[in-house]
Amino acid sequence: MGRVDLIGGGPGPADLMTVRAHRLLMAADVVVADRLGPFEELRDELAPHVEVIDVGKRPGDHPVPQHEINALLVERALSGFRVVRLKGGDPFVLGRGGEEVLACEAAGVPVTVTPGVSSAISVPQAAGIPVTHRGVASAVHIVNGHGDLSSGALASLDDPTVTTVVLMGVAALPRLVAAAAAHHVSGETPVAIVENGHTERQRTIRSTIRDVVEDAAAAQVVNPAVIVIGEVARAGLLLPTTAMIAESMT
Numbered sequence: 001m002g003r004v005d006l007i008g009g010g011p012g013p014a015d016l017m018t019v020r021a022h023r024l025l026m027a028a029d030v031v032v033a034d035r036l037g038p039f040e041e042l043r044d045e046l047a048p049h050v051e052v053i054d055v056g057k058r059p060g061d062h063p064v065p066q067h068e069i070n071a072l073l074v075e076r077a078l079s080g081f082r083v084v085r086l087k088g089g090d091p092f093v094l095g096r097g098g099e100e101v102l103a104c105e106a107a108g109v110p111v112t113v114t115p116g117v118s119s120a121i122s123v124p125q126a127a128g129i130p131v132t133h134r135g136v137a138s139a140v141h142i143v144n145g146h147g148d149l150s151s152g153a154l155a156s157l158d159d160p161t162v163t164t165v166v167l168m169g170v171a172a173l174p175r176l177v178a179a180a181a182a183h184h185v186s187g188e189t190p191v192a193i194v195e196n197g198h199t200e201r202q203r204t205i206r207s208t209i210r211d212v213v214e215d216a217a218a219a220q221v222v223n224p225a226v227i228v229i230g231e232v233a234r235a236g237l238l239l240p241t242t243a244m245i246a247e248s249m250t
C-alpha cells in the first residue's frame with residue numbers, strides 16, 4: 001500500500017513552500033500537480049523515475065475533472081506508490097483538498113495534509129496590503145468568485161471592519177459588483193486587484209466598488225488575481241515602500 005500526501009505549494013515561488021512540503025515532494029514516486037504554485041520551478045529537482053501528472057486547471061478549461069483526480073490518487077496509492085498531490089496555496093482554502101482526503105479515506109488509502117501559504121493572505125501581502133490591520137479591519141471573509149455572494153459575504157462587504165478577499169473572481173467581477181450595489185454597499189469602498197502575486201509579473205490595480213469593473217477592463221486584468229475589498233485596500237495605508245520590498249524579494 002502506498003500513500004497520498006496533499007501538500008500546499010504556496011502562491012508561486014518555491015521558497016514560499018514549507019520545508020515539510022518540499023521534503024514530501026522530493027520523496028514522491030508520483031506527483032499530481034496543479035498549474036498554480038511552485039511546480040515548474042521544482043520539476044527539475046525530481047528524480048528521473050518520478051511520474052508527473054499535470055492536472056492543472058485554467059479558468060474555463062478543466063482538463064481533468066475532480067472525480068478523475070480523486071480516482072488517480074487512489075489508484076496510484078493502491079498500486080504501492082507514494083503519491084504527492086501538489087496544490088497551489090493551501091490545500092484546504094478553495095482547493096478541493098477535503099474532497100481528495102475523503103476519496104482516499106473511502107478507499108482505505110493513508111493520507112496526510114501539509115498546509116501551504118494561501119494566496120488569500122499572501123497575495124494581498126505581496127502588494128503591501130495586510131488583510132487585517134489594527135483599527136482598520138479585524139476580520140477576513142474569503143469568497144469563491146465562482147459562486148453567488150452569500151448573505152454572509154454581502155454582510156462582510158457592508159462592514160468596514162471586515163476585509164473581503166475574492167479568489168477566482170476576475171470573470172465574476174461585474175456580477176459581484178452588481179450584487180454589492182444591489183445590497184447598497186458603499187461605492188466608495190476601496191478595492192485592490194493583485195494579479196500574479198509573488199511573481200515578476202505582479203501588478204496591483206487600485207479602485208473602488210463604483211469604478212472597479214471599468215478600471216479592471218481598462219487594465220485588462222487577467223487570472224490569477226486576488227481581489228481585496230475593504231478599507232485595507234486603500235492606497236497609502238502602509239508606507240509605499242512595503243509593496244516594493246515584498247516585490248523585490250521574488
Ligand SMILES: C[S@@+](CC[C@H](N)C(=O)[O-])C[C@H]1O[C@@H](n2cnc3c(N)ncnc32)[C@H](O)[C@@H]1O
Nearest residue numbers: 089090093095118119167168196197224225226
Ligand atoms: C482554485 S483557487 C486555489 C486557492 C489556493 N488553494 C490558495 O490557498 O491560494 C485559485 C485562485 O487563487 C488565486 N491565486 C492563487 N495564486 C495566485 C497568485 N500567485 N496571484 C494571484 N492570485 C492567485 C486566484 O484567485 C486563483 O483564481
